[in-house]
Amino acid sequence: MSYYTRVLSKDDEFPPFDELAQFIQDGHPYFKLTRESGDEEEWESLLLSSNDEVEVAVLERNPVFVGSLGQDEIAEFIDDIQDCKPKSGVQWLEDYLGSVKTVYAFQHLQGSETVGGSNALHALRSKLWERGDAILQADGEGFTNEEGYHILWQFSDSVSGPWNMAVLQDGVWRHFSMDLGDEDHRAAFMKGLVPGDLTSALGSGS
Numbered sequence: 001m002s003y004y005t006r007v008l009s010k011d012d013e014f015p016p017f018d019e020l021a022q023f024i025q026d027g028h029p030y031f032k033l034t035r036e037s038g039d040e041e042e043w044e045s046l047l048l049s050s051n052d053e054v055e056v057a058v059l060e061r062n063p064v065f066v067g068s069l070g071q072d073e074i075a076e077f078i079d080d081i082q083d084c085k086p087k088s089g090v091q092w093l094e095d096y097l098g099s100v101k102t103v104y105a106f107q108h109l110q111g112s113e114t115v116g117g118s119n120a121l122h123a124l125r126s127k128l129w130e131r132g133d134a135i136l137q138a139d140g141e142g143f144t145n146e147e148g149y150h151i152l153w154q155f156s157d158s159v160s161g162p163w164n165m166a167v168l169q170d171g172v173w174r175h176f177s178m179d180l181g182d183e184d185h186r187a188a189f190m191k192g193l194v195p196g197d198l199t200s201a202l203g204s205g206s
Contacts, residue, residue, distance in 0.1 A: 003108045003139050006072075007125060010133040014061060017043045021126055023047065033057065048121060049111065056111035057121045062103040065079035066196050070103045070177040077137070079164050084142075086192035087152040088168045093143055096135065132170060153190055167192045 017040045021033040031050050034057065038044030048056040062070035074097050076079035081090050106125055129136055129148075136144040142154030149166035160181025166173045167189065176198045178185040188195040 001169055005106045005108070005125060006073075006099045006137040006148045007104040007128045008097070008135050008137060008143075009102045009104065009128070009131070010096075010099050011131065012063065014102060015128070015131070016041055017046065019059045020046065020124065020127070024120060025125060027123055028116070030116055031120040033124075037119070045071070048117075048124060050117065054111040054114075054117070055109040056117040060103075060105045062105060064101050064103060070100075073103050073105070074098075074100055077143075081143075081154075084154060085190035086152075086167060092145075092168055093135075093151060095188045145173055147175065148160075148174070149171065152184070153186070155180060165189060167194060 012016070015033055017033075018107065024031055024033045031048060034047050034049070035043055036045040036047050038061075039126070044061055046059045048059065050056065062068065062073060064070035064074055078094055082094055084090050104119065104125075112121050112174055125136075128134070135146055136148060140154070140156065142150055142152045145151050145166050147166070150163045151166050152167070161179065161181050163176050165178050166175045168174075169192070175192050176194055178189060178195055178198060180186070182195070185195040185198070
């Protein structure tokens with residue numbers, strides 16, 4: 001089954017192909033970006049690959065409008081999160097998804113498993129996200145807020161290790177790093193609370 005990560009943007013404008021291709025050439029000279037479909041100004045899908053033709057990822061640009069694939073993706077996300085926790089995160093995300101204008105979907109391919117390929121993919125995804133008014137989504141992990149902190153529990157039960165998380169309290173994001181395998185941390189997060197032993201390292205954002 002294919003693995004995807006996505007940038008979900010409230011902006012319907014997008015960078016032209018030439019800008020993205022030059023970005024990869026400048027920062028990751030052993031990799032290249034080519035058009036799969038669409039033209040240079042209205043590109044639809046791009047292929048990120050190494051110079052020796054190992055495919056790293058396919059990037060699809062899916063505008064969100066009535067009857068579009070992008071709209072279908074957003075509707076599926078909204079349906080998928082209804083039973084997630086914490087509920088404050090679900091409510092915020094549902095509102096946010098209703099304002100998304102563009103879905104950038106990265107299908108990870110064989111070359112993404114190499115260090116160089118992973119770095120190039122991450123850089124391209126970050127370039128789109130850092131344009132602003134956007135959140136991130138990853139299969140098996142879930143959604144972030146605009147600061148890049150995860151806001152819902154969509155991990156497997158066996159997951160462990162440190163992870164940057166956020167809970168929404170009184171309209172303010174509280175950011176912290178928790179141990180995904182710690183049952184007390186999980187229980188607090190799912191209630192929309194910062195785990196008690198982490199409050200000293202608490203951060204906040206708008």
